[in-house]
Amino acid sequence: MALIELRDIRKVYRLEETQVEALRGVSLSIEQGEYVALMGPSGSGKSTLMNMLGCLDRPTEGSYRLDGIEVAKMSSDERAALRNRKIGFVFQNFNLLARTSALENVELPLLYSRRMTSRQRRDRARQALELVGLADRLDHHPGQLSGGQQQRVAIARAIVNQPAILMADEPTGNLDSRTSKDVMAMFRELNENQGITIIVVTHDPSIARCARRILVLRDGQVVSDTSDISQAIQALHLTNGEE
Secondary structure (H helix, E strand, O other): OOOEEEEEEEEEEEEOOEEEEEEEEEEEEEOOOOEEEEEOOOOOOHHHHHHHHOOOOOOOEEEEEEOOEEOOOOOHHHHHHHHHHHEEEEEOOOOOOOOOOHHHHHHHHHHHOOOOOHHHHHHHHHHHHHHOOOOOOOOOOHHHOOHHHHHHHHHHHHHOOOOOEEEEEOOOOOOOHHHHHHHHHHHHHHHHHHOOEEEEEOOOHHHHOOOOEEEEEEOOEEEEEEOOHHHHHHHHHHHOOOO
């Protein structure tokens, strides 16, 4: 059984008298331990698909099974509970609390777990920061950290619940090229050594190249599903109207 199974997923947004079909019958499977990149131009549906995969939204039609659990008909509270157990998120803007230490930022997702004591939460957060190479920055606030270090804190926060899936939305968008390489190397390490399934939304071919599988979207449909970056780039150029 695949970790993620989408079958004929459709998402329609209604804006006054207009209907926008963001996803048009998307069907795909992602196995545990895969490393996948989502690419596509603005309006292609990649962000909508990311929200769907991350249980942030639900489809208008179709089936989405996450680790065997049907998500499509869940309430927002049910999706939130599943999301907290199964998925970690990393964003372009880090989304850290400015007046809170690195350790406290990483602890935040654990506050929803009534089964953990404060000491257990702190130990788990410390372990996550050690895993991303920040054992010596536990008490530093975001303003005392470089952009790359802040993104490492965000990654530690995303994995502190030991999720099956790590989703990253343009995770290197605010980083220089050298730091971007470091962050992507960390994703590869988490994928290979921890077995975490990685799904990255990116417009950057150099970031997509790090993935083992690349999905290219156009007009709400997957138009390319390949492990070959050159084929993905060709499909992406066609989506942008280039021949």
